[in-house]
Amino acid sequence: MRHxxxxxxxxxxxAATMFAPAARASDPxxxxxxxxxxPQASVEYVDASGRKLLTSVPLPxxxxxxxxxxxxxxxxxxxxRADWRPxxxxxxSVTVRIYQGADLLCxxxxxxxxATCYGNTPHVF
Numbered sequence: 001m002r003h004x005x006x007x008x009x010x011x012x013x014x015a016a017t018m019f020a021p022a023a024r025a026s027d028p029x030x031x032x033x034x035x036x037x038x039p040q041a042s043v044e045y046v047d048a049s050g051r052k053l054l055t056s057v058p059l060p061x062x063x064x065x066x067x068x069x070x071x072x073x074x075x076x077x078x079x080x081r082a083d084w085r086p087x088x089x090x091x092x093s094v095t096v097r098i099y100q101g102a103d104l105l106c107x108x109x110x111x112x113x114x115a116t117c118y119g120n121t122p123h124v125f
Contacts, residue, residue, distance in 0.1 A: 027070035029119070030099040031080040034060040037092040041084040046076070059094070070100040070119045078105065078119030085113035 043057045047065040070078040093111040106117035107124040
């Protein structure tokens with residue numbers, strides 16, 4: 001009886017390990033903000049440690065990060081935002097993009113002063 005009780009934690013531990021979800025490989029993500037007419041913007045993005053904000057970033061701007069899940073939910077998944085509202089005007093646009101490896105997940109080009117892309121809502125326009 002004593003040996004059976006001692007083996008129980010070992011059996012439970014092995015079973016938990018066998019049925020645990022597999023660890024995900026990290027997703028390489030590239031953020032990009034470009035413009036032919038806007039010289040700088042504030043850029044907000046997510047990396048492995050959370051949300052970051054950079055102000056007065058010269059364009060074009062590009063950054064490679066690694067995330068656990070590029071297409072994950074807003075907050076942890078890939079996302080980039082450019083804000084150039086003080087410089088906005090018609091015909092002065094900015095494009096934001098998210099790549100997961102070589103695949104374009106999202107691209108948005110706007111002239112309203114604020115453009116966003118999210119890895120969990122892939123679109124190109």
